[in-house]
Amino acid sequence: MSDEQGPVSPPKQTLSFLRHLLRSRGIEPKAKLGQNFLIDLNLLDLIVRTAQLAKCDAVLEVGSGTGTLTGKLAQAAGCVVTVEIDDDFYTLVRELMQGYPNVKCLHADVLRTKNELNPDILASFDLAAREQGCARRKLVANLPYVVATPVIANLLLTDDRFERMVVMVQWEIAERMTASPGTHHYSSLAVLVQALADVAIVRRVGPTVFWPKPKVDSAIVLIVPNREKRAKVPDLVRFRVFLRNLYAHRRKNLRGALVGWPGGRRDKAEVDRQLAQLGISGQVRAEDLDIEQHLRLCEVFG
Numbered sequence: 001m002s003d004e005q006g007p008v009s010p011p012k013q014t015l016s017f018l019r020h021l022l023r024s025r026g027i028e029p030k031a032k033l034g035q036n037f038l039i040d041l042n043l044l045d046l047i048v049r050t051a052q053l054a055k056c057d058a059v060l061e062v063g064s065g066t067g068t069l070t071g072k073l074a075q076a077a078g079c080v081v082t083v084e085i086d087d088d089f090y091t092l093v094r095e096l097m098q099g100y101p102n103v104k105c106l107h108a109d110v111l112r113t114k115n116e117l118n119p120d121i122l123a124s125f126d127l128a129a130r131e132q133g134c135a136r137r138k139l140v141a142n143l144p145y146v147v148a149t150p151v152i153a154n155l156l157l158t159d160d161r162f163e164r165m166v167v168m169v170q171w172e173i174a175e176r177m178t179a180s181p182g183t184h185h186y187s188s189l190a191v192l193v194q195a196l197a198d199v200a201i202v203r204r205v206g207p208t209v210f211w212p213k214p215k216v217d218s219a220i221v222l223i224v225p226n227r228e229k230r231a232k233v234p235d236l237v238r239f240r241v242f243l244r245n246l247y248a249h250r251r252k253n254l255r256g257a258l259v260g261w262p263g264g265r266r267d268k269a270e271v272d273r274q275l276a277q278l279g280i281s282g283q284v285r286a287e288d289l290d291i292e293q294h295l296r297l298c299e300v301f302g
Contacts, residue, residue, distance in 0.1 A: 015211050017041045027088045029212055034144035035086070038168065040209040043220070044069055050202055050222055051140045051166045053077045058129035060162075062110045062141045062151055067235060073140055074100040079132040081125045085109050104128050110151055115240075117154045135245075135246050139165040145214075148173055149189065150302040156196045156225060157236045165223040166202075174201050174219035186287045187250070188243035193205050195233055198224045232295060235302075242302035243294070246286050254289075255282030258301055266301075274300050 016206045018037055022028070029035040037045055047069065053059065053076035064070055068092060079102045084090040090107040096286035097103045104124065112118045129137060139162055148169045155162060167300060169177075172185075177193045178201055179185035193199050202220040207213040233239050245262045252260070258271045275282045280289070280298055289297070 014041070018211055021066060021092075025088070026094065027092070030148070032214075033086060034063075034146045035065070035089075036145075036210040036212055036214045038069070038142050038209060039211050040205070043203070043205060043209055044072060046203060047142075047166055047168065047220060048072050048076055049142060050220065051076075051138055051164060053138070053140075054136075056134055057136045057138055058125065058134035059134065060125050060137070060141075062139070062147065062268065063144045064089060064105065067093040067096040069140075069142060070097060070103060074103045077138075078102065078134040079104070079128050079187075081106060081121075081128050083108055083110050083121055087154050102132060111147060111154070114150050115154065117151070117158055122268060124161065137162050139167065141166075142168040145170050145173075152177070152223065153189070153192060153240075156193065156223075157240060160225060160227065160230060162225055165197075165221075165225075167221050167223070168205075168218055169221055171204060171219050172213075172219035174204075174221050177221065177223075181290050182288050188247040191221065191243055191291060191294050192240060195239070195295065196230050196236075197226050212297065238302050239295075239298050243297045246294075246297070250286060253283050253285055254280065257286060258282075261301075 018039065029037070053073065055078045057077040058103055059073045059077045059080045061073060061080060061082040063069055064082040066089065070080060070082045081104045082093065083106045084093060085108065087295060090105065094105045106121060106124055108118055108121060110118055121240055139155060148167065152165065152167065155165070175185040176187055176189045177199050179190040198223050202222050204219050205216055206217055207215065246257055248262055249257055255275065259266050259268050272282060278300060280293055280297070
């Protein structure tokens with residue numbers, strides 16, 4: 001990935017352009033892969049501005065799509081590694097990105113399993129960053145809906161080198177990540193993300209800015225990993241497993257959830273004693289607790 005060639009303008013991802021491009025190649029967007037392409041150029045620009053890119057940045061993009069965002073990222077960043085699982089779109093984007101010497105296209109699944117990122121992707125990303133002398137790493141992507149949550153969660157858990165993440169996700173996922181204690185959308189995802197990062201919704205967007213139109217609203221979300229917060233979670237894997245088990249039966253009160261633990265029932269009197277020491281009522285539900293209380297619970301019951 002040298003920089004002998006100058007940058008070229010990315011394709012204009014308008015509705016007419018996309019329809020013509022895909023029709024000419026016999027490609028149909030696949031709903032099962034969450035292939036909904038952003039056709040509002042102003043929103044594409046907003047994503048790039050929110051990422052605050054510079055030539056010292058290496059960008060990981062998950063879901064190359066038709067390459068419009070990829071090209072915009074390549075113009076602003078030092079290098080871009082874009083990952084696409086679909087055969088047709090990988091071939092398309094690899095061809096379209098030939099004018100961008102700082103773009104590396106990968107044909108792969110970003111996930112090895114639901115709970116693990118593909119290590120080959122991270123290795124290729126690190127190599128590209130080193131080759132281009134990029135000191136900072138960022139995730140910027142219109143994330144396919146089917147992988148949005150595991151990509152964000154796994155990246156926060158497994159890699160503390162990412163300075164910033166700017167992602168387009170379903171509105172429901174954005175609500176769940178930013179929810180406050182005691183609200184309907186507060187869950188293990190909110191606790192996990194907020195325990196490791198600062199998260200905010202940048203813009204809510206409707207279905208009309210995509211083609212094909214999804215059935216739900218989406219949102220641009222900014223996630224900034226916070227190392228001070230991360231330092232308060234000594235065992236990330238343990239914390240993730242604890243949250244998953246704690247919220248397995250979220251309608252139960254805290255005492256009931258801890259007594260009927262998936263790994264084996266606990267003694268009720270002992271649970272009551274430990275909760276009293278923590279100063280937490282067993283009658284509340286997990287979703288009523290703040291991040292600090294979840295961390296304290298994990299130390300004792302995780």
